[in-house]
Amino acid sequence: xxxxxxxxxxxxxxxxVVFIQFLCxxxxxxxxxxxxxxxxxxxxxxxxxxxxxxxxxxxxxxxxIVASLxxxxxxxxxxFTFIDGGTTSSNDHGEADGINIIDFGKIKDEGVLGQNNxxxxxxxxxxxxxxxxxTKNTWSTxxxxxxxxxxxxxxxxxxxxxxxxxxYRDSDSEKTMYGYSFEGDTSQRTLHQDDMDxxxxxxxxxxxxxxxxxxMDTDGTVLEDVNVWLKKGSKTKKTTISxxxxxxxxxxxxxxxxxxxxxxxxxxxxKTNVELGEAEDKELEIEMEEK
Numbered sequence: 001x002x003x004x005x006x007x008x009x010x011x012x013x014x015x016x017v018v019f020i021q022f023l024c025x026x027x028x029x030x031x032x033x034x035x036x037x038x039x040x041x042x043x044x045x046x047x048x049x050x051x052x053x054x055x056x057x058x059x060x061x062x063x064x065i066v067a068s069l070x071x072x073x074x075x076x077x078x079x080f081t082f083i084d085g086g087t088t089s090s091n092d093h094g095e096a097d098g099i100n101i102i103d104f105g106k107i108k109d110e111g112v113l114g115q116n117n118x119x120x121x122x123x124x125x126x127x128x129x130x131x132x133x134x135t136k137n138t139w140s141t142x143x144x145x146x147x148x149x150x151x152x153x154x155x156x157x158x159x160x161x162x163x164x165x166x167x168y169r170d171s172d173s174e175k176t177m178y179g180y181s182f183e184g185d186t187s188q189r190t191l192h193q194d195d196m197d198x199x200x201x202x203x204x205x206x207x208x209x210x211x212x213x214x215x216m217d218t219d220g221t222v223l224e225d226v227n228v229w230l231k232k233g234s235k236t237k238k239t240t241i242s243x244x245x246x247x248x249x250x251x252x253x254x255x256x257x258x259x260x261x262x263x264x265x266x267x268x269x270x271k272t273n274v275e276l277g278e279a280e281d282k283e284l285e286i287e288m289e290e291k
Contacts, residue, residue, distance in 0.1 A: 029194030030177060031165035032202065039124035041163045046079045046203045048129075048161070051088040053103035057133065060141035061150050062087065065102055068154035071189065072162065075196045080203035082158065093117070093132040100129050100161075102154070107134040114153050116160040129161040145184035152181065152188045164198045209276050212249035213284030215242050215262055222246030223288060229261040255280070262286055 033041045050069065054061040069082035091103050096119045107115050118129035133139060133153065140147035159177045166179035173180075175192040211230070215223045226242040230250045237258075242248045253276060260272040267288040276282055 029172070029175070029192075030198030030201070031167060032198070033160075033163045033165050035120070035122060035124050037122065039122075040202070041118075041120045041124045041126055042202050043080075043126045043163075047081045047083060048100060049083040049085040050100045050102050050131075051085045051090065053088050053091055053101065055089070055091070055104060056135050057104040058139045058141055058147075058150065061104070061139075064141040064149075064151035065154050068151050068158055068189075071155050071191060072158055072199060075191065075199050077196065077200040077205050078203045079205050080162065080199055082161075093130045095130070096128050098128055102131045104133045104135050104139075106136060107132060113137050113148060114157055116157045118161065126163060131157045131161070143184060143186045148181075148183055149186050149189070152186050155191075156181070156188045159195065159198070162199055162202060164195070164202075208252045209255060209278065209280045209282070210249065210251045210253060211258065211260065211274055211276060211282050211284065212247070213260075213286055215246045215248065215286045215288060217267070218287060218289055223264060223267075226262050226264040226267075226288070229263075231259045231261065232256060260284065260286070262288060264288060266291060 035041060052062060052065050054065070066084050069084055073081050085100075088101065090099070090101060091105055092099070093101060093103055093105060093115075094117050112134050114131065114133050116129065116131050118126055120126045131154070133150065138147045139150055141150050143149055156176055164177050167175055167177050168179045172178045172194075174187070176188040176190070176195045177198070178188070181188060215226045215228075217223055222244075223246050224242055224244050226246070226248070228240050228242060228248045229236055230238040230240075237253075238250050240248050240250065255276050255278040258274045258276055260274060262270045262272075267290055270286055270288050272284060272286060274282060274284070
């Protein structure tokens with residue numbers, strides 16, 4: 001298991017994000033964190049729960065953090081969901097305990113504004129992520145010009161939780177994952193298209209497809225109680241039986257190549273190859289000959 005550490009460093013009024021311990025993979029207008037072996041780091045599942053401890057945070061911190069969670073969740077081209085797991089009194093930031101926590105507290109390193117620690121296996125599977133806001137700095141939730149904004153920084157830090165890395169080019173300055181900010185900055189509350197492309201790349205929306213059809217004999221008579229197998233490669237994915245109208249259906253399918261096999265006593269077995277696209281509903285007519 002490996003650990004990664006993102007830190008916001010504060011020199012005068014700037015926030016600089018320092019990235020250490022693993023590499024980044026550049027793709028389009030975003031960067032994805034990778035292991036030292038070049039494997040992309042990401043959660044195995046696309047639903048991750050955070051517990052929130054707002055002790056020592058400014059008024060409105062809970063709403064600001066929940067809004068940050070929702071901002072990433074609302075990207076409709078991605079399947080990823082951040083879940084508000086409720087409040088906690090725990091401040092176990094930096095513990096690889098499988099519990100994701102957002103809290104406020106002191107950070108040992110001098111000048112650090114916020115810190116995201118996350119842990120992952122050498123395979124790239126992320127298993128834990130904790131975010132802390134440094135109480136040595138002054139925070140607000142109303143965009144005060146002389147304070148750091150909770151929602152602004154939290155939205156950025158949650159991008160790291162997804163495994164998106166910091167960006168430093170001038171052309172990235174409008175993005176949530178831009179590596180600089182300042183007191184009173186609220187621009188990172190709102191995602192840029194490249195931020196949305198990043199979460200979509202890592203956790204694409206799984207729009208399901210389906211295959212349905214009617215089975216009949218050579219005279220056009222529908223056939224009931226035909227055993228139908230759906231195979232992908234050498235594996236049987238699903239089975240069903242045609243109804244009184246000769247109808248069968250397989251739903252919730254990924255795109256790809258499938259094979260339909262139909263069998264019924266007294267008839268010859270039929271194999272049908274199907275190439276299924278994303279979000280495609282394919283209808284078939286299968287004809288079976290008597291033996």
